[in-house]
Amino acid sequence: MADTLVSSDRSPDAAPETEPPAAADREVLLAVSNVALSFGGVKAIQGVSFDIRKGEIRAIIGPNGAGKTSMLNCINGFYHPQEGTITFKGATRRRMRPYEAASQGIGRTFQNVALFKGMSTLDNIMAGRTLKMKRGFFWHLLRHGPAMAEEKAHRHKVEEIIDFLDIQAIRRTPVGKLPYGLQKRVELGRALAMEPELLLLDEPMAGMNLEEKEDMSRFILDVNDQLGTTIALIEHDMGVVMDLSDRVVVLDHGELIADGTPAEVQANQNVIDAYLGVSH
Amino acid sequence: MTESGARAQTSYDTIPKLLLRNAEQFADLPAYRQKDLGIWQTWNWRQTRDEIRDLAIGLYVLGLKRGEAIAIIGDNRPKLYWSFCAAQSLGAIPVPIYQDSVADEMAYVLDHSEVVMAVVQNQEQVDKLLSIAERVPRLRRIIYEEPRGLQKYDHTRLHALSEVQAVGISERHRNATADDWWRGEIALGKASDVAVMLYTSGTTGRPKGVMLTQENIVVSGQNGNLFDGFTTNDTMIAYLPMAWVGDHIFSYGQAYAGALCVACPESPDTVIDDRREIGPSYFFAPPRVFENMLTATMVRMEDAGRFKKWMFARFLNVAKRAGPAILNGESVGLADRLLYNLGEVLVYGPLRNRMGFSNIRVAYTAGEAIGPEIFSFYRSLGINLKQLYGQTEASVYITLQPDGEIYPDTVGKPGPGVEIRIAESGEVQFTSPGVFLKYFKNDEATADTKTVDGWVRTGDAGFIDAKGHLVIIDRAKDVGRLNTGALFAPKYLENKLKFYPEIREVVAFGDGRDFVTVMVNIDLVSVGNWAERNNVVYASYQELAAHPDVYRMIERRIEEVNAALATEPRMAGSQIHRFLILHKELDADDGELTRTQKVRRPFIAERYAPLIKALFDGSREAHIRTEVTFEDGRKGIIEGNVRIVDTKVFPGTAALKEAAE
Numbered sequence: 001m002a003d004t005l006v007s008s009d010r011s012p013d014a015a016p017e018t019e020p021p022a023a024a025d026r027e028v029l030l031a032v033s034n035v036a037l038s039f040g041g042v043k044a045i046q047g048v049s050f051d052i053r054k055g056e057i058r059a060i061i062g063p064n065g066a067g068k069t070s071m072l073n074c075i076n077g078f079y080h081p082q083e084g085t086i087t088f089k090g091a092t093r094r095r096m097r098p099y100e101a102a103s104q105g106i107g108r109t110f111q112n113v114a115l116f117k118g119m120s121t122l123d124n125i126m127a128g129r130t131l132k133m134k135r136g137f138f139w140h141l142l143r144h145g146p147a148m149a150e151e152k153a154h155r156h157k158v159e160e161i162i163d164f165l166d167i168q169a170i171r172r173t174p175v176g177k178l179p180y181g182l183q184k185r186v187e188l189g190r191a192l193a194m195e196p197e198l199l200l201l202d203e204p205m206a207g208m209n210l211e212e213k214e215d216m217s218r219f220i221l222d223v224n225d226q227l228g229t230t231i232a233l234i235e236h237d238m239g240v241v242m243d244l245s246d247r248v249v250v251l252d253h254g255e256l257i258a259d260g261t262p263a264e265v266q267a268n269q270n271v272i273d274a275y276l277g278v279s280h
Numbered sequence: 281m282t283e284s285g286a287r288a289q290t291s292y293d294t295i296p297k298l299l300l301r302n303a304e305q306f307a308d309l310p311a312y313r314q315k316d317l318g319i320w321q322t323w324n325w326r327q328t329r330d331e332i333r334d335l336a337i338g339l340y341v342l343g344l345k346r347g348e349a350i351a352i353i354g355d356n357r358p359k360l361y362w363s364f365c366a367a368q369s370l371g372a373i374p375v376p377i378y379q380d381s382v383a384d385e386m387a388y389v390l391d392h393s394e395v396v397m398a399v400v401q402n403q404e405q406v407d408k409l410l411s412i413a414e415r416v417p418r419l420r421r422i423i424y425e426e427p428r429g430l431q432k433y434d435h436t437r438l439h440a441l442s443e444v445q446a447v448g449i450s451e452r453h454r455n456a457t458a459d460d461w462w463r464g465e466i467a468l469g470k471a472s473d474v475a476v477m478l479y480t481s482g483t484t485g486r487p488k489g490v491m492l493t494q495e496n497i498v499v500s501g502q503n504g505n506l507f508d509g510f511t512t513n514d515t516m517i518a519y520l521p522m523a524w525v526g527d528h529i530f531s532y533g534q535a536y537a538g539a540l541c542v543a544c545p546e547s548p549d550t551v552i553d554d555r556r557e558i559g560p561s562y563f564f565a566p567p568r569v570f571e572n573m574l575t576a577t578m579v580r581m582e583d584a585g586r587f588k589k590w591m592f593a594r595f596l597n598v599a600k601r602a603g604p605a606i607l608n609g610e611s612v613g614l615a616d617r618l619l620y621n622l623g624e625v626l627v628y629g630p631l632r633n634r635m636g637f638s639n640i641r642v643a644y645t646a647g648e649a650i651g652p653e654i655f656s657f658y659r660s661l662g663i664n665l666k667q668l669y670g671q672t673e674a675s676v677y678i679t680l681q682p683d684g685e686i687y688p689d690t691v692g693k694p695g696p697g698v699e700i701r702i703a704e705s706g707e708v709q710f711t712s713p714g715v716f717l718k719y720f721k722n723d724e725a726t727a728d729t730k731t732v733d734g735w736v737r738t739g740d741a742g743f744i745d746a747k748g749h750l751v752i753i754d755r756a757k758d759v760g761r762l763n764t765g766a767l768f769a770p771k772y773l774e775n776k777l778k779f780y781p782e783i784r785e786v787v788a789f790g791d792g793r794d795f796v797t798v799m800v801n802i803d804l805v806s807v808g809n810w811a812e813r814n815n816v817v818y819a820s821y822q823e824l825a826a827h828p829d830v831y832r833m834i835e836r837r838i839e840e841v842n843a844a845l846a847t848e849p850r851m852a853g854s855q856i857h858r859f860l861i862l863h864k865e866l867d868a869d870d871g872e873l874t875r876t877q878k879v880r881r882p883f884i885a886e887r888y889a890p891l892i893k894a895l896f897d898g899s900r901e902a903h904i905r906t907e908v909t910f911e912d913g914r915k916g917i918i919e920g921n922v923r924i925v926d927t928k929v930f931p932g933t934a935a936l937k938e939a940a941e
Contacts, residue, residue: 159317164428169549171318214912222429 026053028087029198029230030075035084037070037254044070045081045254052198057224058232059245061265063274066251068234069111072200075232076108077101088198103131107196109187111203111234117176121186124175125161128193129154161189164226165219181212188219192227199223201233205240213237217244242266250274293471294494296369298536300466303329306539309512312358315546315554323358325539331359333462334448336366339397341447342421342439346371346468349393349477351419353377353386353409354401356518356531356544359425359441363399364532368475368494369466375477375489376523378875379405380868382913387412389479390419393489393720397421399441403429406438471495477720478525480672481874489720490525490672500675500714501533503696507680508562508642510534515541515639516562519551524876525672526646530564533675555636563643567650568877570665572805573635574654575781579809595623596660603628603660608684628661637663644668644680647876649752649771651779652688659686667691669750673729673736674698675714679750690749700750706741707756741769758881760791766853768796770881773854776844780837781806785866787879788856789892795857797895799888800834801825801865807833822920825861831925834861838927845932852932858895860902860924862888869909894924 030052037045045067052058060068073079075086077096085092088104107128115124132154133140139147162168165185170178175186184204191199204220205213217240223229235241241248242262250258250265252274258265265271292298302311307326314321323331344350350367352374354360364374375393377386379401386408390398396418400406406424413419424430425441452458475494479487504510518531535542540562545554555563581592602616612620632638643658643665650667658665664683669691670676678700681692694700698712711734718726729737741756753759754771762768770788773796777786784803790796802825810833811818818824842855866872872884885892887906894902905919 156317159319163317166547168318168546169553172553225432226428 026055028052029054029089030232031087032071032075033085033087035071035074035081035086037067037074037079037081043254045074045251047084048251048254048256049084050249050256050259052230052232053247055224055228055230056246057220057244058230059241059248059262060232060234060251061236061238061241061248062251062257065253066274067254068251069202070254071251072108072202072232072234075101075198076106076200102194105195105197106200107191107194107198108200109184109191109202109204111206113180113183113187115175115183115187115190118174120172120174121167121170121178121189122158122162122172124186125158125189125193126154128190129158131194157195158193161192164192164222165189181208181215184208184212184216185219188216188223192223192229196229198230198232201231201235203234203236205235205237213240220244293498294368294466294469294473295475295497295533295536296365296466296469298498299325299329299332299365299369300463302536302539306512309539310515310541311535311539312361313515313541313543313558314358315544315550315557318546320543320557328358328362331445332362332365332369333459334445334452335359335362335441336369336462336465337448337451337458338444338446339366339372339423339448340370341451342397342423342444344370344372344397347373348397349373349375349395351375351377351390351393351395351398352400352522353398353405354379354425354522355548356520356522356527357401357425358542358544360399360401360522361518361532361542361544363423363441364476365536368469369462371465371469371473373474373477375479376521376528377479378481378521378523380521381875382869382909383408383412387415389487389489390416392486393477393479394418397423399423400425402426406430406433469494471498474717476528478523478528478672481876481878488722488725491717491720492525492675492714493717496675496714496716497529497533498537499697500529500677501535501537503713504529504534504677505538505540507677507682507696510538510540510562510642512539512541514538514561514641515543515558516564517543517545517551517555517558517560517636519545519548519555520564520566521875525676526564526670529676530562552636556633557636559636559639561639561641563637563640565643565645566647566877567645567654568648570645570650570654570658571781574657575803575806577631577635578781579805582809582813592627595619595627598623599628599660600656603662604656604686607659607662607664608686624662632661632663637661640664642666646670646691648878649775650688651775653779655688668695669752671736671738673716673738674710674712675716677714678708678710678712678738681749685747685749687747687749690745690747690751692749694750700744701735702743703737705756706743706753706759708738708740708742708750708752709735710738711735762790762796762853763792763794764853767851768854769851772851773798773841773845773856774879776841777837782810782833783837785873785879787866787881787884789885789895790854793896795896796854797858797860797892798838798856799884799891799895800859800861802830802834802861804865821865822863822918825863826920826923831861831923834859835925835927842927843930846930847932855929855932856927857929858924858926860891860895860922862891863904863920863922864906864908864918867908870907891922894922900924 028051033049035045035048062068074081077098080095135147135150162171167185175183205216224231248262248265250271257270257274258268292301302325308324310322311325311328312323350372352360352363367374375395377389397420398409406422409422421437423439423441423444427440471494473494474491475497476492477489479489520527531542543558545551598619602612602620605612640663643663646668666681668680669678677695678698679692680695698710700710703709715736739756740752741754741759742750742752745751754769758770760768768790773788774786777783782803783800785801787799788796804821838856838859845851845855868875873879891902891904901921901923903921908916908918
């Protein structure tokens with residue numbers, strides 16, 4: 001063994017045998033095929049198909065009004081597309097309710113923070129465990145015996161998340177009192193509490209300063225890396241998207257205009273046109 | 281304590297030997313607590329010994345040898361404290377390094393101390409070490425406590441602390457004599473061995489490695505315990521940097537010498553909550569922490585209801601009147617005593633609980649002067665807050681305030697075994713059982729600091745007052761004279777200003793000048809709160825600092841100080857004539873403060889030369905452009921115009937006299 005540390009050793013990519021297969025070769029976790037969604041005469045999404053592979057970070061980008069959030073809402077069953085199918089873990093559902101999506105392992109955060117403002121960080125994240133609770137409402141009212149044991153187990157899980165996101169200091173603080181960046185982190189915590197297989201993040205960095213963005217990027221990478229969660233995220237900060245994601249889907253006016261690695265997407269003429277604006 | 285103290289003189293003369301004693305005599309008493317996943321975990325002394333033994337054997341298998349240095353970097357965690365003892369049990373020398381140092385600063389210490397291994401807390405520290413690996417070729421292995429984020433790193437020379445302990449355990453299982461071997465290694469340890477190397481942050485030049493022996497640490501620990509009567513029932517919370525001598529003596533030396541319990545907070549941000557939960561009986565904090573706590577309390581009271589506000593103000597007055605006397609055991613009128621008892625139930629008790637001081641027996645502050653108002657506030661609440669004066673070179677203790685002899689302006693009497701003298705130059709010198717061995721690889725500095733007869737020059741100017749207490753004026757080299765001949769003691773002026781909650785940091789200039797000027801840093805919490813209440817909108821520190829109302833507020837404070845100075849014969853000549861509010865907060869990352877938050881004068885004088893020039897040449901405004909370093913090491917530029925304001929100076933008869941001399 002050499003007696004010195006060489007800094008090139010430290011690159012996480014340095015050990016080839018542990019390198020996972022490229023994103024595009026992995027197992028499909030969720031497939032969107034020919035999905036179309038319209039509200040009255042407005043066509044929000046038209047014939048979009050793409051897939052999300054297990055363990056990847058998939059970004060969905062596009063100019064304002066491109067249908068990104070609508071797409072996310074279709075995936076977690078909040079909207080029901082008029083055409084096309086969404087297949088999650090091999091099962092295809094035409095109409096799936098958000099509750100079902102959640103219990104199957106799809107978690108999400110929202111563009112505008114949607115937390116219980118008067119409740120503490122701990123309680124908000126604990127709320128994310130609701131679907132995992134086995135004992136009924138009345139057992140939990142008693143807060144005794146098996147219900148108590150269950151609560152302890154859930155609390156342990158929640159504490160792990162608090163530790164993971166480094167928010168011990170705000171455990172007891174009502175989230176309404178927290179700065180925006182921390183609220184976003186708590187929201188991520190709540191989504192993680194349900195131990196999702198697929199995590200949908202709707203603009204996780206919106207309204208954040210540079211330092212908060214860097215923190216959030218680190219947490220997203222850690223979630224993906226350490227917990228093995230597959231992530232689909234909508235984000236406007238192109239620097240973040242290019243750094244974080246394995247593959248990128250680009251939507252414009254409800255249509256898919258590009259799909260590929262960040263480098264491919266950046267070089268795609270349709271994407272450049274959509275962002276810079278070309279007369280149609 | 282006295283019994284074990286006496287025995288330690290003979291056989292328990294090193295920390296690892298004390299560990300073995302504690303594991304025998306106090307096996308089931310708690311040694312360490314740490315909050316993890318929201319729950320306090322406890323290790324008793326027997327478990328602590330076993331953890332340390334496995335770690336030590338693991339370190340030995342990994343190649344740590346007697347006399348080699350091992351760096352320890354991270355927040356206060358039981359496992360890192362164990363690393364100290366594990367290394368010492370093998371005769372290796374731990375070198376704790378400030379965990380918030382940037383990689384560049386670490387490189388110097390790591391290289392200078394000839395560290396061969398490092399035990400660090402997490403990925404952040406591992407990354408720092410790897411980034412400077414080429415500059416510290418001796419560093420063979422890095423051991424980390426928290427595996428998070430490190431799985432994919434090359435593990436050729438990187439090891440999880442739990443794995444090192446696992447190596448120790450399997451070695452013990454394979455080899456029945458391993459335990460005896462380890463005890464044998466401990467028995468080889470001597471009182472004269474170098475126990476630890478602590479790098480002083482140094483207000484000038486490169487840090488120096490202060491070598492302290494086992495005897496220094498053990499005897500200082502025993503003396504500290506003796507002075508305040510600490511027993512195995514006492515608990516403290518360890519939250520100050522492990523690289524600082526205070527933490528090393530309080531949370532390590534004293535803890536092992538007296539088998540005290542050390543509680544480690546969940547994270548640096550949760551110290552206040554954790555302290556409330558633990559309720560330590562012994563607490564140390566620099567004055568700043570007590571200031572911040574008082575400011576936070578006052579800010580919260582601003583938001584309280586009218587009745588509560590009234591009650592708070594009413595009983596605080598009673599406490600001010602009667603509290604200190606009651607704590608000192610002096611006689612107090614019956615009415616006041618009754619009112620104080622009522623206040624105890626309604627205000628003081630709940631307030632102490634809020635601050636985590638319900639069980640407090642002794643609290644110390646040191647490092648900087650504490651405001652007399654702040655000092656007596658805590659004492660009036662029944663908290664036995666005292667001051668001490670110490671140094672790394674003394675293994676902390678030089679003077680301490682004995683119970684019942686508390687004066688805000690002194691730092692107390694010499695501690696057990698300490699002698700002090702004032703040199704002709706006015707410099708305080710001492711000799712004690714804690715006097716350091718020498719500076720590592722720096723005989724010149726050692727000779728400058730240690731006299732031939734074994735006394736240490738503190739570099740502080742001071743005098744012994746009529747009560748036999750030591751009073752510190754300033755750093756000896758900082759005391760200067762104005763062109764008028766008046767004495768200029770910058771720290772004395774700065775401290776007077778810093779006692780106002782609105783002012784966080786001050787740097788005074790005047791040596792060799794015609795008059796005194798100051799640069800001020802406002803306190804963002806206190807002034808920010810004021811701004812909120814007065815509908816003053818601001819986006820940044822820079823903007824708030826430049827606000828005209830803020831300037832007026834600071835101007836009033838300086839004039840109050842000038843008025844006070846005018847009444848002091850020695851100081852009337854050094855009233856403050858002009859001031860400015862700095863556009864950025866002084867920061868250790870920019871090299872403006874030391875890691876212990878002390879102002880680095882020469883550096884600031886150079887960096888802010890345009891501002892200092894403007895302070896003395898009469899201009900109303902100055903332009904400044906400064907580079908700032910962010911926590912991740914990136915650099916940026918802050919620039920802007922800074923306004924300079926003249927303040928009112930009061931005629932002091934004494935000043936005229938002095939000037940005429």
